[in-house]
Each structure stands twice: as structure tokens, then as C-alpha cells.
Amino acid sequence: MKPRVRFAPSPTGPLHIGGVRTALYNFLLARQLGGTFILRIEDTDQERFVPGAEDYIIETLAWCGLQVDEGPHVGGPHAPYRQSERKPMYRQYAEQLLASGNAYYAFDTADALNTLRENTQGGASTFKYDATTRMQLSNSLTLSADEVKERLNRGDEYVIRLKVPANEEVVFEDVIRGGVSFQSSLLDDKVLLKSDGMPTYHMANVVDDHLMEITHVIRGEEWLPSAPTHVLLYRAFGWEATMPKFAHLPLILKPDGNGKLSKRDGDRLGFPVFSLDWTNPETGEVSKGFRERGFLPEPFLNMLAFLGWNPGTEQEIFTTEELIAAFSLERINKAGAKFDFEKAKWFNQQYIKTIPPAELANLVKPQLDDKGITVSNEFLEEASRLLSERLTFLNDFWDQGQIFFQEPAQYDVAMLKKKWKEGKKEFFPELVDRVEKLADYTAGALEVEVKLFMEQHGLGFGDVLPIIRIMLTGTMQGPAVFDTAVLIGRDETLKRMHKGLVEFDGLVIS
Numbered sequence: 476m477k478p479r480v481r482f483a484p485s486p487t488g489p490l491h492i493g494g495v496r497t498a499l500y501n502f503l504l505a506r507q508l509g510g511t512f513i514l515r516i517e518d519t520d521q522e523r524f525v526p527g528a529e530d531y532i533i534e535t536l537a538w539c540g541l542q543v544d545e546g547p548h549v550g551g552p553h554a555p556y557r558q559s560e561r562k563p564m565y566r567q568y569a570e571q572l573l574a575s576g577n578a579y580y581a582f583d584t585a586d587a588l589n590t591l592r593e594n595t596q597g598g599a600s601t602f603k604y605d606a607t608t609r610m611q612l613s614n615s616l617t618l619s620a621d622e623v624k625e626r627l628n629r630g631d632e633y634v635i636r637l638k639v640p641a642n643e644e645v646v647f648e649d650v651i652r653g654g655v656s657f658q659s660s661l662l663d664d665k666v667l668l669k670s671d672g673m674p675t676y677h678m679a680n681v682v683d684d685h686l687m688e689i690t691h692v693i694r695g696e697e698w699l700p701s702a703p704t705h706v707l708l709y710r711a712f713g714w715e716a717t718m719p720k721f722a723h724l725p726l727i728l729k730p731d732g733n734g735k736l737s738k739r740d741g742d743r744l745g746f747p748v749f750s751l752d753w754t755n756p757e758t759g760e761v762s763k764g765f766r767e768r769g770f771l772p773e774p775f776l777n778m779l780a781f782l783g784w785n786p787g788t789e790q791e792i793f794t795t796e797e798l799i800a801a802f803s804l805e806r807i808n809k810a811g812a813k814f815d816f817e818k819a820k821w822f823n824q825q826y827i828k829t830i831p832p833a834e835l836a837n838l839v840k841p842q843l844d845d846k847g848i849t850v851s852n853e854f855l856e857e858a859s860r861l862l863s864e865r866l867t868f869l870n871d872f873w874d875q876g877q878i879f880f881q882e883p884a885q886y887d888v889a890m891l892k893k894k895w896k897e898g899k900k901e902f903f904p905e906l907v908d909r910v911e912k913l914a915d916y917t918a919g920a921l922e923v924e925v926k927l928f929m930e931q932h933g934l935g936f937g938d939v940l941p942i943i944r945i946m947l948t949g950t951m952q953g954p955a956v957f958d959t960a961v962l963i964g965r966d967e968t969l970k971r972m973h974k975g976l977v978e979f980d981g982l983v984i985s
């Protein structure tokens with residue numbers, strides 16, 4: 476059977492990486508088995524609705540390459556895919572449960588319930604509307620049929636609640652956790668339909684998963700406590716035979732493993748926890764996203780895939796196609812996955828290394844355009860080849876490679892003080908002269924010539940290479956020095972060497 480899976484976020488703000496990982500695992504399963512990946516927007520909680528959040532979710536999926544087969548922006552056979560637009564469909568299902576005795580009308584006012592909560596032994600939070608309390612409350616189980624009818628006709632406010640059976644063991648299989656069992660007496664009689672006619676999360680979620688023919692519910696561990704209510708709903712509807720398989724994903728933990736990774740951890744430790752930059756529409760506060768931080772979609776997904784899953788081999792670097800082939804729900808861990816930003820960066824860096832230089836050149840070109848620098852494609856491609864091993868993020872290109880496009884702005888004076896010494900520095904004008912006269916201006920020929928020069932004057936690598944490097948690039952870091960010399964060309968190399976000859980004495984004295 477081809478899976479039909481859904482990513483069902485509530486549009487309450489930016490997408491935490493945990494949410495993107497949920498979307499990814501759903502997507503991988505669908506693609507592996509030729510199934511369908513659905514986006515459903517669960518916006519029944521109007522109070523938590525945040526404008527812009529749905530667009531943000533769609534933009535994230537598009538950026539990551541998690542192509543949606545059915546969803547609010549692409550349509551599909553089960554449209555609409557936004558629950559607020561499905562509102563009229565839910566009532567009949569609530570009525571079905573009323574008719575079968577699995578649900579009841581509850582007329583208790585908010586005030587009455589609050590008073591009850593306050594008077595509950597053990598504090599307000601211990602109060603539950605359930606098998607132990609429902610018979611003392613104002614609902615269609617305690618009121619006469621006539622009174623219920625009268626109240627409904629009068630237009631009294633009511634909600635519809637699920638009648639959770641007392642003292643029953645609710646058992647179901649979770650693909651990741653194995654057999655899960657909950658005591659029904661720990662569950663409360665969840666509201667299914669609110670007084671404004673809007674379904675609650677539980678009701679809309681189960682009805683939609685059924686109507687949309689969802690085969691696997693793959694979602695975060697925080698929804699595990701809701702699962703027994705959902706199982707009871709499937710039973711109450713008589714839909715048990717087609718109930719989806721459940722897979723509750725492990726939490727993504729703080730780097731130290733102490734609790735769930737939150738936005739505050741990101742702020743404190745200096746890394747993003749959201750997919751894209753997000754501007755809070757109320758406060759204007761901007762939260763950083765992985766995209767803007769310089770992550771590329773493929774390594775971002777690769778990193779996320781490994782937060783909770785492993786292929787069972789040593790391989791860590793996967794393209795999205797390879798993830799599709801290797802993924803399995805059975806290999807997802809139960810234990811939470813610690814988020815490690817250094818590791819996330821490593822994935823990005825490993826990926827950049829694999830980008831062919833011509834393509835990398837295209838990706839970094841905007842950084843030069845921004846600075847008004849124009850160079851030939853060949854030049855930029857070679858610069859990209861020399862730097863590709865050294866970039867963690869694309870935006871590192873300018874920092875690492877600016878000396879390809881302009882002479883060094885400053886010199887490593889501390890190193891010069893160690894290396895620009897009487898008895899050695901006198902030989903360098905000759906070296907510059909030899910570079911000028913070199914017949915074949917290639918990295919190999921430069922190396923041979925420099926070695927010869929060293930031997931003839933009894934100098935070591937440590938006497939000569941740092942000086943050439945600082946002349947050309949200003950620092951001790953950077954790609955191979957002879958490759959750099961060839962890329963910038965003989966004229967520019969000689970210009971920089973001459974400048975070093977003129978300036979180094981003064982720098983060393985000061």
C-alpha cells in the first residue's frame with residue numbers, strides 16, 4: 476500500500492527545526508514508497524493563529540525541497556487543506572458520536588468550571604472532566620432529555636465532549652516505541668466541538684486523518700499523550716480497521732541534553748532554531764533562521780535526518796535522494812537527540828566541498844556583485860576551487876577569498892617580526908626578480924624555483940614560505956600559496972611582493 480502521510484502544523488509562529496524534521500521524515504517515507512506527502516494547516520485554534528505563519532511554513536518546505544503533493548497552496552482531491560475552511564464538515568461527525576453514545580453535550584459555563592477547579596482538592600490543575608466528575612456536572616448525561624432539548628432550542632452555549640470509558644486500558648502500537656498503553660481513567664473527556672462550532676485539535680485531526688486516508692501519523696513526541704484519545708476516537712467512529720500507524724518522534728534536545736531545545740537556547744548559545752528568519756508581527760523582534768545563517772537546504776536536511784535517525788552504517792553524508800532510499804521509520808531512536816550546532820556546520824561544510832567549482836562560482840557571485848567586483852567566470856571558478864574546502868558557509872567566501880580580488884589590507888606583523896630578519900630578508904629581492912623572469916608561470920614551476928632559491932641560500936621552508944604568503948595574502952591562512960600566485964597572475968604577484976619589500980622593514984621596527 477502506498478503511504479499517505481501528512482505534515483499538520485498549526486500556524487502559530489515560525490517553524491522550529493523539530494517541525495521541519497517531522498516534515499522531512501514524512502516526506503522521506505512518502506517518496507521512498509511512491510506515496511503522497513500532504514500539508515494540512517491545523518488552524519482551529521483561532522486564539523493562537525499568527526498571520527504569516529502559514530506562508531512561512533510553505534516557504535520553508537519549498538526552500539528545503541520538500542515538495543508537497545496535496546496542500547492548501549497546491550490543492551488536491553481532499554481540499555480544502557486548511558481546517559478552518561473545513562469547519563462545516565466536523566459537526567456531522569460530532570453528531571455521529573452523540574448518536575452512538577460516545578459523546579455528550581456539556582452546558583457547564585466557564586465560570587462554573589472555574590469554581591469547581593478552584594475547589595478541587597490538590598489544586599485547580601488536578602480537576603478533570605471525566606468519568607469520576609461528569610455525573611455531577613451539567614450535561615446531557617445528567618439532565619433530562621427534555622431539558623437538554625430545551626437548552627439547545629434556547630440557544631444555550633454548549634460544547635460536545637468525548638465520553639471516555641472508565642478504567643479501560645487503551646493499547647496501541649507505535650512504530651518507534653512498540654506497544655504503548657494508557658489507562659483511560661487518566662484521560663479527560665476532551666472537548667470535541669467548541670461552543671463556536673469549531674472542532675478542537677483532537678476532533679479535527681482524527682476526522683481529517685480518516686477522510687484524507689492517512690496511513691501513518693508521524694509527529695513529535697509531545698503528541699504521544701494525545702494518541703490514546705485519538706485511538707478512542709477511531710474506535711468510537713468505528714474506523715479502527717483503517718486507523719493509521721503511529722510513529723512519535725523523539726524530542727530534539729538542548730546541546731547539554733537537559734530538556735527540549737527552545738528558541739531561548741538558540742539566543743543564549745548563538746545559533747538559530749528556526750528554518751528561516753522570522754519577524755514577530757506583534758513585537759517586530761527578528762529570530763534568526765538556518766537559511767539566513769548560511770545553511771544550504773541539502774545539508775540542512777541531512778543534519779536534521781540524523782537528529783533521531785541513523786542508517787545503521789558509518790555513512791553520514793547523504794543527498795536527499797540517498798536519504799529517501801535509506802530512510803526507515805524502524806531506525807528512528809526512542810531517545811531524544813541532542814542538537815549540536817558544530818555538527819550542523821560540519822554537514823554544511825562537507826556539502827559545500829562537493830559542489831562543482833563552476834556551480835559554487837554561481838552561488839558566491841552575488842557576494843562580489845554586492846561589492847561591485849567583476850571578474851571572469853574562469854577566475855571565479857578557480858577561486859571557488861581553491862576555497863571550496865575552506866567554507867563552512869557560502870558567506871565565508873568573501874572573508875576567505877577577498878585577497879584574490881584586492882591586495883591585503885594588512886599584514887600579520889607578529890609573524891613578520893619572527894621571520895623578516897637580518898641575514899635572511901636580504902635574499903628576497905632576488906626571489907622577486909626570479910619570479911619575474913620565470914619562463915613558465917605555473918604553481919609547479921614556482922615551487923621548483925622557490926626550492927632552488929632556498930637551497931642556494933641555505934634557507935628553510937619556514938624562512939621563505941611565510942614571507943611569500945604574507946606578501947601575497949597578508950596572513951598565514953588561506954589556500955595554497957602558489958595556486959594563489961597563479962590565480963592572481965604574475966603582475967599582481969610581483970606588485971604585492973614589491974610592496975612587501977618596501978613595507979616590511981617599517982612594520983618590523985614599529
Ligand code: GLU
Nearest residue numbers: 483484485517680694698
Ligand atoms: N497541529 C499539530 C501540530 O501543530 C499536529 C500534531 C499531529 O501531527 O497530529 O503539531
